Amino acid sequence: MRLLSSNEKNFADELAAFCRSAAVSEETARAVTGLLADVRARGDAAVAEYAARFDGSKLTPERFRVKRADLAGAMKRLSAGERRALQAAHASIVDFNRRSLPKAWEARNPHGARVGEKFDPIRRVGLYIPGGQVPLVSTVLMTATLAQLAGCPEIAAFTPTGPSGRVADGLLAALHLAGVSEVYRVGGVQAIGAMAYGTATIPAVDKVFGPGSAWVCEAKRQVFGTVGVDSLPGPSELMVIADESVRADWAAADLLAQAEHGSGREKIYLVATSPAIIAAIATEMEAQSKLISRSEKTARVLAEGFLAITVKKVEQAAEIANYVAPEHLELLVREPWVAKLTKAVTTAGAIMVGNHTATALGDFTAGPSHVLPTGRAGRFFSGLRVTDFMRRTSVVRYDRAGVRRAEPIVAAFAAMEQLDAHGRSVSIRAK
Numbered sequence: 001m002r003l004l005s006s007n008e009k010n011f012a013d014e015l016a017a018f019c020r021s022a023a024v025s026e027e028t029a030r031a032v033t034g035l036l037a038d039v040r041a042r043g044d045a046a047v048a049e050y051a052a053r054f055d056g057s058k059l060t061p062e063r064f065r066v067k068r069a070d071l072a073g074a075m076k077r078l079s080a081g082e083r084r085a086l087q088a089a090h091a092s093i094v095d096f097n098r099r100s101l102p103k104a105w106e107a108r109n110p111h112g113a114r115v116g117e118k119f120d121p122i123r124r125v126g127l128y129i130p131g132g133q134v135p136l137v138s139t140v141l142m143t144a145t146l147a148q149l150a151g152c153p154e155i156a157a158f159t160p161t162g163p164s165g166r167v168a169d170g171l172l173a174a175l176h177l178a179g180v181s182e183v184y185r186v187g188g189v190q191a192i193g194a195m196a197y198g199t200a201t202i203p204a205v206d207k208v209f210g211p212g213s214a215w216v217c218e219a220k221r222q223v224f225g226t227v228g229v230d231s232l233p234g235p236s237e238l239m240v241i242a243d244e245s246v247r248a249d250w251a252a253a254d255l256l257a258q259a260e261h262g263s264g265r266e267k268i269y270l271v272a273t274s275p276a277i278i279a280a281i282a283t284e285m286e287a288q289s290k291l292i293s294r295s296e297k298t299a300r301v302l303a304e305g306f307l308a309i310t311v312k313k314v315e316q317a318a319e320i321a322n323y324v325a326p327e328h329l330e331l332l333v334r335e336p337w338v339a340k341l342t343k344a345v346t347t348a349g350a351i352m353v354g355n356h357t358a359t360a361l362g363d364f365t366a367g368p369s370h371v372l373p374t375g376r377a378g379r380f381f382s383g384l385r386v387t388d389f390m391r392r393t394s395v396v397r398y399d400r401a402g403v404r405r406a407e408p409i410v411a412a413f414a415a416m417e418q419l420d421a422h423g424r425s426v427s428i429r430a431k
Helices: 011-020 026-042 044-055 068-077 080-100 137-150 169-177 188-197 214-223 248-259 275-291 295-305 314-324 337-344 359-364 400-417 420-430
Strands: 002-005 105-108 114-121 124-128 154-158 182-184 207-209 237-242 267-272 306-310 328-332 350-353 390-397
Touching (some): 002 011, 044 188, 124 137, 137 154, 188 214, 237 248, 248 275, 248 328, 248 359, 267 295, 295 306, 328 337, 337 350, 350 359
Parallel strands (some): 002 306, 124 207, 154 182, 237 267, 237 328, 267 306, 328 350
């Protein structure tokens, strides 16, 4: 754990350096470029080669796709409790996200013309589901459910496998519940390449969704423009802002939970109003780390990616949060600071309010998608929404009277921009 004070002379530089340490190295970026180029050139052969090299999964192209029967079978193999959990989480996600479904509209503009918007689902989408170190069953529901609500005609899911070539039953069952039948046991950069460029056995998609490793995140960045991408959700991030009202044991549990992902690139922030609060939470983290199964991987994250910051005023915590733009932000502070911070922080992916609101509730079942921007991308990206699976198209219809009202405006702009053909295309209609 690194400890900083917001009053230190070089605090801004230290914070910036810590945030930059999450960035992908130039060496990794070059490697991703090479892998993507090879997938684009050699298609299935490259996908199979990299699946074997990086995942130990020896697959032929004929075995890339999971059989439909395996999806239904996986649901039957789950326990009754696991099935109920999937169904309950799915219901919460549907309930939250259906509220944000956009509606087409039409109105008259100042010229009397009819203007409006319509919304259409993206034709074919690809969902990346991390399944390497831990199978992220919840990510299936947090992506596929939204795609279904949007009405996407084709939904293809991609997830890596190990040497066995098996996909975890929980993942397959969640896909079955969400109505996804096109599933590929392919992950990593090669999956992003296959989605973007297509292969003989994997049709290209129009937009890629879902979180992944730093390598996957970089691959999404590089294929943007060939296909759309939802955002850049990489290794997990959590910032906890705490004052003397915090439950130290609960805050410690939340920090450990996000470090538990264990890739080594997670970022954990604790911003507190006194060194004593940080010390109490750190003590709890040390004690609780002995109780979790992934303690070794968690310890690595905490050693390299845990930054604790003391602030004199809670307002300073808001400034820090807006700079970091954390994926998850917990506000473990007294009222009225909850309301003030909720309003002041404008870059967090998701805000969890109060001591009872563990980030894991948002990860699994609260309702909003847990696919959130990381690496300071929250400055310009939002968390995943139904509208991300849709396209908006504006619709405009003028009649002769409307053209006559608009013609002087068009003529003025055409003259200023020296585009006389633009002006003429309207003026001939106004005569």
